[in-house]
Amino acid sequence: MKRGASSFNIISAVLGLAFLYLPITILVIYSFNASRLVTIWGGWSLEWYRELLRDDAVLQAAWISLRVAVLSASAATVLGTLAAVALTRMGRFRGRLLFSGMVYAPLVIPEVITGLSLLLLFVALNADRGFWTIVIAHTTLTMCFVAVIVQSRLVSFDRSLEEAAMDLGCPPVKTFLTITLRLIAPAIAAGWMLAFSLSLDDLVIASFTTGPGATTLPIRIYSEVRLGVKPEINAVCTIMIAIVAVGTIAASLIAKSGTARRDRAALGAQV
Amino acid sequence: MADGGEAAQNNAANEQSPLVRFEAVTKRFGSVAAIESFSLDIAHGEFFALLGPSGCGKTTLLRMLAGFETPTEGRILLDREDIDAVQPHRRPVNMMFQNYALFPHLTVERNIGFGLRQENATRAEISERVTEMLALVRLQGFGRRRIDQLSGGQRQRVALARSLIKRPRVLLLDEPLAALDKKLRAETQFELMELQRRLGTTFVIVTHDQEEAMIVADRIAVMNHGRLMQVATPSEIYERPNSRWVADFIGEVTIVEGRISASGAMDSALGQLRVAGTSGAKSGGTVWLALRPEKIGMSGERPAGELNKVPGTISEIGYRGDISIYKVRLADRSLMKVALANVGVRGNARFKAGDLVWLSWPPDVGVVLDS
Ligand SMILES: Nc1ncnc2c1ncn2[C@@H]1O[C@H](COP(=O)(O)OP(=O)(O)OP(=O)(O)O)[C@@H](O)[C@H]1O
Ligand SMILES: [Mg+2]
Numbered sequence: 132m133k134r135g136a137s138s139f140n141i142i143s144a145v146l147g148l149a150f151l152y153l154p155i156t157i158l159v160i161y162s163f164n165a166s167r168l169v170t171i172w173g174g175w176s177l178e179w180y181r182e183l184l185r186d187d188a189v190l191q192a193a194w195i196s197l198r199v200a201v202l203s204a205s206a207a208t209v210l211g212t213l214a215a216v217a218l219t220r221m222g223r224f225r226g227r228l229l230f231s232g233m234v235y236a237p238l239v240i241p242e243v244i245t246g247l248s249l250l251l252l253f254v255a256l257n258a259d260r261g262f263w264t265i266v267i268a269h270t271t272l273t274m275c276f277v278a279v280i281v282q283s284r285l286v287s288f289d290r291s292l293e294e295a296a297m298d299l300g301c302p303p304v305k306t307f308l309t310i311t312l313r314l315i316a317p318a319i320a321a322g323w324m325l326a327f328s329l330s331l332d333d334l335v336i337a338s339f340t341t342g343p344g345a346t347t348l349p350i351r352i353y354s355e356v357r358l359g360v361k362p363e364i365n366a367v368c369t370i371m372i373a374i375v376a377v378g379t380i381a382a383s384l385i386a387k388s389g390t391a392r393r394d395r396a397a398l399g400a401q402v
Numbered sequence: 403m404a405d406g407g408e409a410a411q412n413n414a415a416n417e418q419s420p421l422v423r424f425e426a427v428t429k430r431f432g433s434v435a436a437i438e439s440f441s442l443d444i445a446h447g448e449f450f451a452l453l454g455p456s457g458c459g460k461t462t463l464l465r466m467l468a469g470f471e472t473p474t475e476g477r478i479l480l481d482r483e484d485i486d487a488v489q490p491h492r493r494p495v496n497m498m499f500q501n502y503a504l505f506p507h508l509t510v511e512r513n514i515g516f517g518l519r520q521e522n523a524t525r526a527e528i529s530e531r532v533t534e535m536l537a538l539v540r541l542q543g544f545g546r547r548r549i550d551q552l553s554g555g556q557r558q559r560v561a562l563a564r565s566l567i568k569r570p571r572v573l574l575l576d577e578p579l580a581a582l583d584k585k586l587r588a589e590t591q592f593e594l595m596e597l598q599r600r601l602g603t604t605f606v607i608v609t610h611d612q613e614e615a616m617i618v619a620d621r622i623a624v625m626n627h628g629r630l631m632q633v634a635t636p637s638e639i640y641e642r643p644n645s646r647w648v649a650d651f652i653g654e655v656t657i658v659e660g661r662i663s664a665s666g667a668m669d670s671a672l673g674q675l676r677v678a679g680t681s682g683a684k685s686g687g688t689v690w691l692a693l694r695p696e697k698i699g700m701s702g703e704r705p706a707g708e709l710n711k712v713p714g715t716i717s718e719i720g721y722r723g724d725i726s727i728y729k730v731r732l733a734d735r736s737l738m739k740v741a742l743a744n745v746g747v748r749g750n751a752r753f754k755a756g757d758l759v760w761l762s763w764p765p766d767v768g769v770v771l772d773s
Contacts, residue, residue: 291500291503294497294499295503295505298496300491303489
């Protein structure tokens, strides 16, 4: 078979990547634009980053978004991991299919519906909407993503490793913590990163569940852009892209290093 | 080893009672019985093999001993105590897993020391014992390696060291050599035997390789469909199988059907054959004579002497290097297998396909079976 890329493949790859990344690239470049007019290039400058540091409203929103993302990602990771363990380990309990369907449903339910139903719930509970309701809503949204990632790792987990640990005198709970969790840690970390990114850029659900004094960064950006695009918004977005990109790459690297080691180990066992 | 003397005393005290006893154990998975009313004793210091075809329940038996499965019925005794309620991590039994189950995130040293770390042994003690174990399995200098930096044979030895470091009362080995190539497997078999003799630990090995079981074990339990077929020493299993199934499962055999007509005589399609050991068999009932191929002689002329003699034609020759297996077509159209050592050079073999030959054997080499 012919190896290497044909010109057709190269062109498709370039077109596909351009389609994905051209808008983002333009945004990043314009965040360094010296001109105040968004569409006119006036040379390189860090002007808008300096401007950003003086914009308390945006910084405030960024700080809220970061806290929401960290808290909801952590809660979602704990809950999602527990759900994944229950789904893979509890065997065929009654209602297992229903349970797994229910865990994954939020993956496909439109965000508008999730947001609206959470809003109705908070109203019904008479809960003060604000920071904590967003955290809860984001936990609901992201835990199923964590569950999917962790479950796919648990399915291929070699249970004889747990049995070996117990056989050598390690009690069951300690085995779960030091062997099982330790070995699926890359998947859990990847799940956390994904949950963090999802929470950071969510606009829809946050809009439904937010309250006074809890404006997240996407909400802030969206409301400002409606009044006209300010160059400093480009700067904020560039920083967010950087954070999400670093998070995603880190997550995939962690997951990959885990898989690669596992593959090497499995390969060797067959020799 | 510090507590070697104490262990020896313990052994002496318990010499009479078996170390492990299965009492009418049955294990069902749903409606499928993996083990059925299985009773067996394993003595102190024995190298014991569980042998049987795939799916006959060997692994299930080991897992019940290690505590990962519980018997549906019956009891398992270790040192005369029912271990049903003892959790796996509290049993003085260690297992070497079929796929080794080494921890990929730990080094060789930490894998081997894992069992001792669970007992809160001191750092010095752990490191001393790990060094001792590394020497025992000849892996000095490999302690700092990661598991994925080892060959299959080295992993096998790490797994062995890891399961021996706690000095278990019984070491369970589930097809420990299955992943090794033939040459390495043969070497490792002798190493295992030497190790077992040196440590005096009771080894229970599971295998579906009959040759391996015969080489390493003091006694073999042959199993089929979750039932015990025969327990005996390797030579007894081979020379005195108790049923057609065992005779056929272990090595090559030719089975001749017939009836006992008088003491020491059997009527068959090959005429009247002289046999030994018919005292137990009822006169008149159907019996089977099992003949091992290497115990049958083959010659061009009718041999003289007090032998059973039948004529036939060589129909097939299976060349195996050291020996050849001849399939000889007899008067009743049945085939009898004969093994002859290839003493001469190949082209010079004495017989070729189509030759008319006489097969002969003394009365006492065949085994009369009534089941
Ligand atoms: N957890 C289980 N659930 C259901 N059936 C099982 C389970 N474990 C084993 N079995 C069945 O019990 C029987 C015995 O299995 P076991 O693994 O003990 O066989 P084995 O003798 O070790 O075979 P092999 O030589 O192939 O390893 C098989 O029919 C198997 O399908
Ligand atoms: Mg097995």
